[in-house]
Amino acid sequence: MKGLLGQQGIIMRRKSSRLILAASALSTLIALPAMGNIFQDELDQVDFALKNNPTHALQQSLESCLAQRNSAVKLNKMGDEVRARRALQYCFDSLNLSKTYVVRVAAPSQRELLAKAKKEYDQALSLTPDAANGLAIYRECAACHEPEGWGRTTGSVPQIAGQHRTVIIKQLADFRAGNRDAVLMVPYATVESIGGAQAVADVAEYISTLEMSVENGVGSGENLALGEKLYREHCLECHGENGEGSNDDLIPRLQAQHYKYMVRQFKWLREGARRNASEEMTALSMALDEDEMEAVLDYASRLQPNEEYRAPPGWKNPDFEQ
Template identity: 30%
Template sequence: MNKLLSSMGVALGVTLAAPFAVAGGDAAKGQPLTAVCAACHSADGNSALASFPKLAGLGERYLLKQMKDIKSGARPIVEMTGLLDNMSDEDLANIAAYYNSKVTQLSGSKDFNILVNSGTEVNALELGTRVYRNGNKEAGIPACTGCHSPRGQGNEPAGYPRLSGQHADYIAKQLQDFRAGRRANDEAKVMRGVAERMTDAEITAVANFIAGLN
C-alpha cells in the first residue's frame, strides 16, 4: 500500500513538474479536425456507443497525452490505427481543446446486485461507492477520489482525466486492461498498481458508480 501511494506521489510530481509543457490548444481550430473522430465519439464528444469513450470535458492535458501515445504506439488502439499519423502536435492540442470545451453527458448508473469473491451478493452501487470513495484498505486499493476528485471531475493540472459520466463498460475495460498489462501508458504504473488489486466485482461496481457520478 505504501509503495503504491509513493508511486502515486511520484506520478503527481512528474505531471506537476512541468505544468506549462503543454500549450493550450485552440478549440475553434480543433473543431474542423474532428470530422473523422465524430464517427465514433460523436461531434460533441459524447459517444453513443459504450465501446467508444466520451471525450467531452475529459481534460485537455489528458486528451493530448492519449492522442500522442496513440500516434506513437505507446497506447495501441486498433480502431485508431493511422488516424493521427498526419496530425501535428498543434493539431492534436487543438483537438484536445475542442473536446475539452464540450459538456459531458452522464451515462447513468444502474441498480443491481453483484456476486463478490466470498460467494455472496451485494448491491453494486453500494460496493462501487465504497471503492470509489474509500478504496479497499485490506487489498491495498486507494480511493479513486485522490486523483479523480470526489465528484469525478479529474485533475487537469496533473493530467488525471474526468471520470464522471463515462460509459461504465468503457471504464471497466480500461481497468481490466490496466490489470492485465494490455494498457501500459499510465505515469509510474499508477493505474496498473491500482487495477491489479481489484476484483472483477469491484471493477464492475466502481465503473457502474462512476457512470452516474456528478
C-alpha cells in the same frame, strides 16, 4: 476460416453470432531463440496463429486458445514463466502448431515510448490552440465519437466531451508514440492523419469545450454501496470527490463516463494493453476482483459533472448543423 486476431489491441464483439477479435499484428523471422525471449517467441507464434489460423482450427479451439493466451500473459507479468508457457502449450497442442523461434528487430523500450509521448505532450501544451482548426480536425473524429463527443453507451467509444485538455493531449500523444493501443483510434491519431503537435493542441482544445451528456451508460446498480466504499478508498484521492479529475495534474475526468468503456479499460490494464497507465492504476486493476471492479466502476459511472458542464436536454452540436 479466418483467424481471430487482427491489428492492435484485443477487441471482442458479437456480429451475426460470430465472435470477432482483434489484436496486435505481428510479423517475425524464423531463427534460434535468444535467452530470455522464449516466452515472447511462443506468444508471437500463438498470436500469429490466432490472427491467420494456418491450421484451419475450429472456432471453439481458437476461442479456447485465446483464453489460455490471455492467462499466459497475466502469469508471465506475475513472474511465473513456467505456468505461462504451460498455458501457451495448450494453444500449440489444440491448434496443432509446431514451435519455431524468432529474431526480432529491437522494439522501442517502454522508457523510450514514454519519452517520445512526453516530448510531444510538452510541445502541444506549449502551443496556443486554435479551436477553429480543432473543429476541422474533429469532424473526422465525430464518425466514431459522435458530433457531440458523447461516444456510445455500449462502451465501444468513450465520452470525450468535457474531458480535461491536458488529458486529451496526453492520450493522443500516447497513441501516436505507440504507448497505447486501440484498433480504431490509432489510424485517426497519426501525424499523417491530423498533423503535428499543433493539431493535437487544437483538437484537444475543441473537445474539452464540448458540453457533456449525463445520459451515459451505467452498470447494474446492484452493488453501489460497495462501489462507493472502494471509490473512497482507492479513487477519491486522485480523481476527486465527484470524479472531476484534474487538468493540472493530468487526472482524467470520470464523470458520466460509460460504464462498459471503463470496464474494458480496467481489463486492458490487467492484460498490459494500457502501457501508458500509472503504476497505481495498474496495481489497483490487479488487486480488485471481478465483483469489486464492477462495483467501483458502476459507482464511478454515476458521478455527474457540475451543471455548467452539462448539455441541456436534446442538445445537438451546432457546429455540425447543416
